[in-house]
Amino acid sequence: MMKYLLKQATLINEGISEVKDVLIEKERIQKIGQSIQAEGAIEINCEGKYLVPGSIDDQVHFREPGLTHKADIQSESQAAIAGGITSFMEMPNTVPNALTQDLLEEKYQIAAQSSAANYSFFMGASNDNIEEVLRTDPRNVCGVKVFMGSSTGNMLVDEPSTLNKIFSEVPMLIATHCEDEQTIRKNMQQAREQYGEDVPIHLHPEIRSEEACYLSSSLAVSLAKKHNARLHVLHISTEKELSLFENKTPLNKKRITAEACVHHLWFSNEDYSEKETLIKWNPAVKKPSDREALWKAVLDNRIDVIATDHAPHTLEEKQQSYFKAPSGGPLVQHALLALLEKSIQGVISKEKVIEKTAHAPAQLFGIEDRGFIREGYFADLVIIDPQQTTTVNKDNILYKCGWSPFEGVQFNHSIEKTFVNGILAYDKGEIVHVKNGKRLTFNRRD
Missing domain, CATH: 2.30.40.10 (Urease, subunit C, domain 1)
Known part of the structure; x- marks a missing residue:
């Protein structure tokens, strides 16, 4: 060495x-x-x-196993280190979903053979795998992921009894995707009745609406408070949700924490006319006022960390009509550069960027000996x-999917x-x- x-x-x-x-x-x-x-x-x-210190991304989808035509652990971890991200935490909605300890361990074995960056994988929760969830080792697994909104396979957790059991019995960090499924389905049906299959992309934040986000996030927070659970709410996208979080308690003592993602801090619904489905994410990119409120919450510590929710799809998949185009996009290679750009613009200091992308994730998850420049x-x-300077173009993109929402920047x-x-x-x-x-x-x- x-x-x-x-x-x-x-x-x-x-x-x-x-x-x-x-x-x-x-x-x-x-x-x-x-x-x-x-x-x-x-x-x-x-x-x-x-x-x-290398960034620690607490939310990525590297698509392996089962979806490796879009991405894999080797390709996306290489893109991550090219972007200054040295550690990642990957989500369980691969194929098959990581809903058993054996399936979870298979992902660790893949990463041990192929990952260029340090890694951890969330254990997935469903309506019927609580016993498997409770077997998760908090020493070497980052957390338990609960999709309180639709996802791949059998991962929607919407049974009240199951949610209560998870929040009352899981002894480790519970990370949630919060969007109310009934609200989204109602909004989808209304859009279909008006437009058929050709729903305009600019309606995405109305379908996956502020109301859907707040209903679900507030439910998660209420359950966490009821059971004194350790809750981490992922990819906050609305101003309204920010009322659920506080900034008086030091991070190392908070029981309820929150994350913002780069795309919600960079884009707004004004960008749909140019980017179209390339910026279709769940939760949706919303109004400029939501974006500005998120920045304020990052700066005053209601939002604790910044992540990517890196979720690549092929360009062919993304260029389909509204209902067929999947949500998500690749971000790990350019997230840190995008945040540093905001430091030049005076939105956030360089020191705060490093706090939110390295120090805070290490503290929030209790990661051993990483996230700081310290002896030892x-x-x-x-x-x-x-x-x-760095200009993003297809010649220097390392994602397996071969495109970026930042192309040309x-x-x-x-x-x-x-x-x-x-x-x-x-x-x-x-x-x-x-x-x-x-x-x-x-x-x-x-």
Whole structure:
């Protein structure tokens, strides 16, 4: 294993920016300081460049097993490290759904052989697998995923007795997708009656409406409060939902936390006319006022983390009519760059970007020895060049699906290098190591 000495890097870490040297050896950060000397180390001049902890994405869909024509763990984890994401947590709605411990473990075995980034996988809940859910090991599984809105296969959890049982008995973090299914079905039927199968895409946020989101999110929060469960509500998309979350309690003591996603912070319903179904997500991208409210909640800590909900589909699938086009899009390669672009625009500081994408996910999930630039921590590190632009085009997209909603966008930063567990995994546009990821472990507070 190589030893690296990063010289004169501007560390953006734990709320401050300062110039330091960092020594990497044996997977970990061995020393942080001024004028470090290390015999035998490969020196990298980082003067004028940022050094940040690798992002930890708490919500991705890498499509393996069963949907590998869209993506797989190897391809998407490589795109992730190219985007400065060094750890990910993947969702259970693959095929078959990860609804048993054996199926869950099969995903870990695939990742152990192919992932370029560190990994964890959510255990899936359904209306009839509570006994399997309760067997989940909180030490090495990130959480239990509950779809309180329709999803792939047998993953809609809508039985009140099942929801009560999950929230009262599951001892670890419960992550929820919150959209009320009955409201959505009613809205879909009304749209079909008016437009047939050719529903205009701009109606997507009316079909998967603010009301559908709030009804479901408020139910999840009420159940969590009733049973003192550890709840994490994913991809908040509306201003109304933000009233459900508070910012007075320190993150390490919160029982109810929330996530925002890059697409809800970047796009609005004004973009449907140009992007059409390429920005069809569930929950839907909504009004500019919702987007602005989400940014305020990120800044005042009602929203605890920023993730991607990376969910690739082929371009052919996405270009179908409204009801046939699947929801979701690829984001991991450009999420950090998009957030740093907002820092240039004065929307958010660079320090806050790193807090929401690295520090807070590590704290929220209790991830061991990651998410910060600290001596003794794993060397999951990203060198960012603020003087080098990145233009997204099909020639440099690493997603298996081959497209991005950011195509044509020029970002004012570039990801120069990414280290995963002390190994240089990505370097100036090239994937250097492809199977370097480790299984995340957790020191739970649930």
